[in-house]
Ligand code: GDP
């Protein structure tokens with residue numbers, strides 16, 4: 001589950017990570033009020049107005065702007081709230097901005113220069129250990145840094161038995177070229193950041209930039225936090241941070257129905273049980289020369305009701321030109337699934353206007369095929385993988 005910057009920062013702050021402070025506003029007038037409040041709390045004169053959407057690269061798209069007085073706060077917040085912000089990470093039409101974060105300006109001049117670093121905490125699946133990835137090249141696209149100057153990216157792996165060690169935090173501060181007060185600040189920052197990552201059961205933190213201020217404080221200016229969905233049950237307070245307006249409506253509906261659904265760009269809808277078979281089925285569709293319209297795992301219980309829900313969700317996508325059902329009947333018997341498909345088809349009347357190809361394998365597969373062939377419904381049945389692929393091809397040519 002992804003969070004907004006302001007939510008991520010509130011988690012970090014609760015673990016003692018220094019963050020650029022700010023308050024959320026839903027409209028221009030509220031932004032002015034929040035700016036005044038922030039000035040009273042922090043003494044800041046300038047404010048940064050930051051669009052809150054689930055995507056990075058907001059600065060480049062015009063979603064992060066500096067306001068030097070309250071009139072500018074009002075004007076900029078008014079511009080940003082309600083805009084469709086387009087960044088390299090949003091869909092081409094952008095994402096509607098509903099809220100802004102009114103933050104203190106932390107790039108003020110002082111005794112030393114400000115510096116931007118990159119830091120993320122994530123799981124290295126190769127070694128099964130968490131790691132801290134960091135770079136002197138902050139504020140820019142880390143993918144670019146990885147491509148052009150990979151030697152500027154460092155990693156620190158953490159032994160789960162010992163946790164983050166003091167020498168590791170010091171090595172990070174050293175590799176970032178820090179000394180004196182900023183060095184000490186960085187070791188504290190890293191330590192608190194890692195505690196926040198573990199404590200919140202996150203699967204990714206990306207802090208870009210981590211800022212060294214002109215008075216040698218280290219703080220998170222941005223926060224991209226992804227929580228592990230499987231651990232949300234033990235973080236009721238964090239689960240409440242979910243913002244479904246940021247998620248695709250069709251995926252939200254599928255989740256509520258207990259289906260594992262990911263919307264894709266192709267024309268062949270898939271209904272499959274088991275993630276592995278779903279992946280193989282998508283390969284099959286590509287092999288036949290087409291693109292899958294979705295990933296859909298109906299899970300263990302492919303009964304009529306579930307199949308019908310899956311049908312309805314797949315058919316909401318106007319690009320779908322055919323549906324391939326590929327179910328392995330292990331615990332669930334194929335004939336029950338076949339009955340489910342036939343019943344769902346009947347229930348849906350003429351809602352289904354595209355060809356349906358069903359491949360059932362496993363327990364009672366023959367009975368299932370007969371059931372479909374004798375149903376009187378225009379449903380095509382297949383036994384072999386190849387046969388199903390050929391039928392998809394025939395249906396779409
Ligand atoms: P992103 O573009 O979505 O990654 O949003 P960020 O939160 O990283 O902000 C983008 C950029 O805005 C940063 O890299 C900074 O250069 C700039 N920025 C953020 N906070 C401040 C601030 O307090 N003052 C000034 N002058 N610039 C800021």
Ligand code: MN
Nearest residue numbers: 056208209222
């Ligand atoms: Mn950023």
